[in-house]
Amino acid sequence: MRRKVFASKIFDRKVVLITGGCAGIGRALAERMAQAGARLVIFDLEQNALDGLVQHLVDHHNADVLGLRCDVSDSMAVQQAVALVLERFGGIDVLINNAGITHRSRVADTSLAVFERIMAVNFYGALHCTQAALPSLVARRGQIIVLSSLSQYAPVPDRAAYNASKHALHGLFETLRGELDGTGVHVMLVCPGYTATDLRKNVLVGDGSTAPQPALATGRVASPQDVAEAIYQGALKRRRLLVLSNLDWRARMIARCFPRLFEQLLLPRLTGSRMSRGVS
Template sequence: MVKREFSNKVVVVTGAASGIGLAVARRFARAGAICAMLDMDRVRLERCEHEFGDAGHRVMALRCDVSRRGDCEAAMAAVIARFGGVDVLFNNAGITQRSAFVETRIEVYEQVMAVNFFGALYCTKAAIHSLILRRGLIIANESIAGLAPLLGRTGYAASKHAMHGLFTSLRSEVRDKGVHIMVVCPGFIKTNLQDRALGGDGTVTRHPQSRIGRQDTPACAAEAIFNAAAREKDLLVLTTMGKIGYWVSRLAPGYYERRMASQFKAELEH
């Protein structure tokens, strides 16, 4: 049953210039939403702004480094000043890491946490009063790694577990105010996120990514996210292998951990 319509609603998407963020912005725009697109990549943002404008969609593109509190607060203030408020906030901007814990600098953990956790926190905090006033929707793009262990990604998993704790707890605080929070846990989606994965020294790793099953497309993920948002689902797990992993980790956590470790251990071998 559809509970929300998005025509003429103001939808803010972080990490909006590529991947799942761009696909989700396109999907909401096709439904008649007003899209505010936030990203660090100014060149890609400009291309997106032209694409949306040429298609007749209402759009606002803002360069924003979500790891900077001031950027997030300024971006939300600009969106509210122009469009009157925020109806949907999609916390999507993220960064990942692939390296053994013993070889990973503390600075890498700080960087991953700054983008994934604090970026989502800063944006949500800056928009929360408007979201409450407009009985809005928050979507947190997490990961199966936010619910289960993942070898070689201690920083990434920690940031996603932190997000999960934040947004599921916040949901219990704002539900009676008319604000809904949906957690999204993608499996393997074909985006450029893995091309920028940090290694233990903070540079982009050259180790190839391990994965299980077929990668899904951002467009397929966006369609599922849009439909689940309309129905106000609490949790959306994407891809067949993602769903299998979710349930196995819940029902047989020891088995899941052993199988996962055997599948991914090659990533840490030099």
């Protein structure tokens, strides 16, 4: 994808908060927003990774960056971190809810603790950050960008907790969009497809431990930079929904209207698995 690095000044000097910003799509978004002149806030759990990214953004993009170690599943930690952001920058113009974790295990083999942890990060993490930042976003007529997944359209096997968390995000933010009507705050939901990130290297399994997993995609895999560029362009255009998945509109329609046909014909091509008959 061709990158129009300096084509717009819309985000110049805007304060952009990115959760889970040290790797994958989050890191690519941080670099893209830095190229656009944004002032950046990065939330992540790894202090060394935060320090390295902040230095990189300063050295390569002359960016004004604040890196904060923050567990988004902890509402008090989020409130304290957002207070530091407001003290440093005076407000938040764009919130990108990117932090997320995944698992690979069947429902019957997945402990309740795994379901709770996935929801705590993927769903409640986005909720905590949004509620903490919302007064500033309303005051600045800002934007909320939410990273969802192609699982919103397709029942990806062995991902029940992850899939549920992404469906919950759509319920939350589509409702919030309606509640914010007239405030000037824009909400964009993003559904990437398979992307070459490090997420699969720390996948939860059924008992709650982590184990690296092989990639499931058998088709085209997007780069984080291309996904970040598409999100950036979508934010410029204030898109409501941005679908970047490996599924084109025809496949998504089949998944919605003819789910059995989708499971039998198309899903195995995407995942290398067969939901029916229990073959993994």
